[in-house]
Amino acid sequence: MATYWIVGVSGGPDSMALLDQLRVEKRSLVVVHVNYHQRDSAQRDQDLVERYCQQYQIPCVVFDGSNLGEGNFQDLARRFRYQAFREVYVAYDAGRLVLGHHLDDQYETILFELLSQRKPDYLGMRKYSRIQKMLVYRPLLETSKEELIDYCHQHNIEYGIDESNLDRTYTRNQIRQVLKDFSQEDKQLLLSYRRHYGRIRKQQNKEVQKFLKTQSSRMNLQAYQLLEDRIRPLVLRAFFKDHQIDTHEMSFRFFKDLDDKIKRGSHFDQMIDENLMLRLEYGYIFMVGTTRASYEYVLEKVQYFETKYFKVQATGPSNCALTLYESDFPITIRSPKPEDEIYMRFGHKKVSRFFIDRKIGKQERQLWPVVENARKEVIFVTNLGCDINHYSTKPSLYVVK
Structure with a gap:
């Protein structure tokens, strides 16, 4: 069975040309279109994408991005779009996500990253990259937008023009306007600097x-x-x-x-x-x-066993030794709680204080073995020892971390 390629298609000439080229190559495709309903022509673009997919029997998944919340629209839209791609990518167990970014987009991205001082690992866009655990493929990075428009005209492919690209509210559109004044030599300098970078x-x-x-x-x-x-x-x-x-x-x-x-x-x-x-x-x-780990083991009698958190043994280091009495059972070996205290020979001690004194990290503390008796008293902490009432030269068991 052929591996599916997910194609992001907005309805513009670049993504429509890409879709047609991939179809001609006989790829197994699934189209994803996001309609943000932000402009009058948004439904027009959705309709033309769906018509093309129906004509060639290509699965088309449309997402409604009309309620993105408050904030930077471009940023919110991008996040929503990639979440949509990811959802379909996983559902179809896809091999790659194919996007229609072209040479003019590459110029814009390079200039944007230089002006914003983002200092990315890679200046501009790569032909292959990974985003949200998806293999992203951009086959048109050496093809200009003008060439893609010509392709659509030559092959009678319907497309829409996004009038919001002229809105200078967005930084990307401002950069697009600046690039119109760049000569071909200027643009080549951008690519040369990209290689140097x-x-x-x-x-x-x-x-x-x-x-x-x-x-x-x-x-x-x-x-x-x-x-x-x-x-x-x-x-x-x-x-x-x-x-x-x-x-x-x-x-x-x-x-x-x-x-x-x-x-x-x-x-x-x-x-x-x-x-x-x-x-x-x-x-x-x-x-x-960020998830707090915890565990709890209840023992009705002395028994020896091993877990991924601790071992209960017949022998061991002296600071792991515990003497138990019949009245202590059932005992509970568990992870610590913030309120835990133990009554030592030198007085009461907060178990959390022991962790700090021994410089035991927060992550390790979460899984440190503590023993509680039937009266809910903490009677033992591994490597600290037992309370004043449970110390003897003949321990019942050893709780070893």
Whole structure:
């Protein structure tokens, strides 16, 4: 069975020419069209895309993007569009997402990124890239818009012109107007600079990868701080990518601000998305999940077993030893709670204080074994020991992390 290609089709000459070329190549296609209902001609474009797909029996999925909420419309529209692409991409188990970006779009993107000082990994658009775990393919990057319009006329392909492209409210349209005054030589200079930028980035990326190879899933703060200013934000971007984080929407300024925060050396958590955060703690920089992990095992009697969090053994280190009495059962071996306290020989101690004193990281604390007796008293914490009433030279068991 042929692999489906998802094609983003707006109804303009570029995407309609792309769709026709792919159809002629006999690709297995699924078209995605997003109607934002922002202009009078929006329904016209949807209709012509649907007519073409009906004529050639190509599946067409239309998304209604009329309620995007408040904020920057271009940004919201782009996010919605890629979410739509992703939904269909997954549903059809697609091999790639094909987009109609052309040579004129490439000029605009290069100039936009230079003016905005985004400093991306790659200046402009690549023929192949990955966005939201989709393989994105842009086959028209060396073809001008004029050539695509000519193609549509030659092959009698209906298309629509988006009149909002003339609206100078949007930065992209302002850049489009500026480029009209560029000579062909000026545009070639943009492409030449793009190649020069790529060579510099390639060398910098070698330095980045050389550093990251010396680190594990956690970066050593001191080693990171010794890197040159120009390299550190690039290391952060690569570190994010190594953790399967899509950095496409993250600007250089974002990584520079994060670098400034890390340089101060104070503990902090930085939310990355709803599932992940970056943490600086006890001299290391690392990623952690935002979901709090917990566990609970109830024992009616002494028994020896192993879990992914701890082991209950007949022997072990002295600070893992616990003596139990019949009145303690059933005991519960569980993850810590914020209110946990234990009564030691030197007085009551908050379990959280023990973690801080031992410099145990927040992520590791969540899974640290605590033993509670039938009266809901914390009687033992691994590596701290047991409370004043459960210490003896003949322990019942050892709870080892």
